[in-house]
Amino acid sequence: MRAPIARQTAALAALVLAHGSSAGVVNLAYNAPTIDRWNYPFDSAPGFGETAAVFSAIGQEDAFPGFSFDQRDAQILLAWDTNAQVSPLLGTCAYRVTAATLVISTTGEIPFRYDPTFDPRDIYPVGATDPDPGRPIEVFGVGFRSGWTAGAPTQTNCPPTPGFPCYYEGDINNGAPAFGPCVCKDQRFAFATDQAGSTPRDISNNVRDGFEVSPFATAQFAGVTPGAYVNDARDASFTLNVNAANVQAYLREALNSGRLVLTVSSLQPATSAGGPGGGEYARFFMKEHPLGNSGGITRWARLTMTVEVTTLVGDLNNDGAVTTPDLTLFLGQFGQTGAALAADFNCDGFVGTPDLVLFLGSFGR
Numbered sequence: 001m002r003a004p005i006a007r008q009t010a011a012l013a014a015l016v017l018a019h020g021s022s023a024g025v026v027n028l029a030y031n032a033p034t035i036d037r038w039n040y041p042f043d044s045a046p047g048f049g050e051t052a053a054v055f056s057a058i059g060q061e062d063a064f065p066g067f068s069f070d071q072r073d074a075q076i077l078l079a080w081d082t083n084a085q086v087s088p089l090l091g092t093c094a095y096r097v098t099a100a101t102l103v104i105s106t107t108g109e110i111p112f113r114y115d116p117t118f119d120p121r122d123i124y125p126v127g128a129t130d131p132d133p134g135r136p137i138e139v140f141g142v143g144f145r146s147g148w149t150a151g152a153p154t155q156t157n158c159p160p161t162p163g164f165p166c167y168y169e170g171d172i173n174n175g176a177p178a179f180g181p182c183v184c185k186d187q188r189f190a191f192a193t194d195q196a197g198s199t200p201r202d203i204s205n206n207v208r209d210g211f212e213v214s215p216f217a218t219a220q221f222a223g224v225t226p227g228a229y230v231n232d233a234r235d236a237s238f239t240l241n242v243n244a245a246n247v248q249a250y251l252r253e254a255l256n257s258g259r260l261v262l263t264v265s266s267l268q269p270a271t272s273a274g275g276p277g278g279g280e281y282a283r284f285f286m287k288e289h290p291l292g293n294s295g296g297i298t299r300w301a302r303l304t305m306t307v308e309v310t311t312l313v314g315d316l317n318n319d320g321a322v323t324t325p326d327l328t329l330f331l332g333q334f335g336q337t338g339a340a341l342a343a344d345f346n347c348d349g350f351v352g353t354p355d356l357v358l359f360l361g362s363f364g365r
């Protein structure tokens, strides 16, 4: 079992490092995640599973005495340390993400129907009708509880294993801790969330809890007709909606911390004896898999992201000075509302008078 570690190391060494395409713009392209783990509290191979599935326990949350299950039972946690390519701790407003895409391949072990669009919560309960066959596979952020934190890449003190960061993969002799204290719902230490901030909501039971989620992205499979089965090793592509306020805020916080952590989740049904689930769910390649990166094909999680880092407020054309051409660009966005506007210098989702004040404060520099 040492070979997978060697492969991980090789993958990280092969990371395509950032290169600026113009002042302040960083194009990130990672061909491997820093961490990929199956976020399943009772995972018997913490950190080292070769594949990881996403499925739900809807209809069977309390079907097995002594245990209970989150509706989003099996989640996948993926993390990338960005601090070597994008300076952290500049303040969340110093970062603006203009594009972000996650790609990860299915293993093809279990056929499941392709649904490329959002399913509202009222068509998930047992007995409800799903008008478009299949359930979407979605990407969210990650929230933490019970002393776990998102953690900077350098963090080394986290329960239950002081001296190590939370949710690390470790190595084969010092494996990662489980994601939960028990086989039980509402307890996992790292959970899917659609919010940024210090107290993000846990969406692991949003059907039960009666609210809609706001996914960062929904899986798209090229070459598969919606409603048809995905039954092979095939890339799922997630284009994150950077123009949504929750997504942009989450990505900004991540870059400021130096680590981006994402969840892949789906309410595709699990398989279990006597239950309502059809057992049609996706399983994905982790970097430990022998075929995760072989024959010139990478199947584990890959991330690309374009980040604009503010080095001089007001320098909208990135030429190192704040002058009349920047004023023209600023006025072109004045009055606009949006999550990722370059002229929204105070990051409140609107280009208005406070931004003009900031702009004028820089003018002539």
Ligand SMILES: [Ca+2]
Residues within 6 Å of the ligand: 035, 036, 037, 047, 048, 049, 169, 286, 287, 288
């Ligand atoms: Ca792993």
Ligand SMILES: [Ca+2]
Residues within 6 Å of the ligand: 115, 119, 130, 131, 132, 133, 134, 135, 136
């Ligand atoms: Ca559907």
Ligand SMILES: [Ca+2]
Residues within 6 Å of the ligand: 314, 315, 316, 317, 318, 319, 320, 321, 322, 323, 326
């Ligand atoms: Ca300029």
Ligand SMILES: [Ca+2]
Residues within 6 Å of the ligand: 343, 344, 345, 346, 347, 348, 349, 350, 351, 352, 354, 355
């Ligand atoms: Ca503003």
